[in-house]
Amino acid sequence: ETGVTQTPRHLVMGMTNKKSLKCEQHLGHNAMYWYKQSAKKPLELMFVYNFKEQTENNSVPSRFSPECPNSSHLFLHLHTLQPEDSALYLCASSQDHGVGSEAFFGQGTRLTVV
């Protein structure tokens, strides 16, 4: 238990569906992150939020839309995904967005796009 909770743990969606992934942390952290991990590939940083403001968008397609309503919650809205978007989506948080701040990860959402 890391203090970072992701829901759902598993999700199967069609290419025309709209769904959202949720991440929640009550660690008092101010920075939150979305990562994508495809099969047999390294983790890819997608988005960074620091004090609710997006500070990094790592060239992520617009079919992925993040939302950070407050420092404790982070969402990833999904629409018109492709089968190649099937992956493990991981959320993380850290005290702040900077050196010396370790990140805590959730268990991830295993997404399958059919």
Add this chain to the structure above:
Amino acid sequence: DAKTTQPTSMDCAEGRAANLPCNHSTISGNEYVYWYRQIHSQGPQYIIHGLKNNETNEMASLIITEDRKSSTLILPHATLRDTAVYYCIVPRGGSNYKLTFGKGTLLTVNP
């Protein structure tokens, strides 16, 4: 991020020390060395980090060479549950800070 180089895989006998090396020859003076691990299909887990001095916590020890160009993560008494991919990361400092994961080292602890 400063480039890091790790062996693709390593084996260790249960109960023995596991020593995982990492080269980071382009590290800058204010950049930290972080270690994380990822057990299969789980989220990565923070292990330890350091700047110049050696560090120890309940999970592991981190030995950083004097020139800071390499480091070694030591698991003093490896167990089967330590089988995981271990990542050595040197994030860029300042406003460009970003935790970027490479391929890491797959450590297999054998009975």
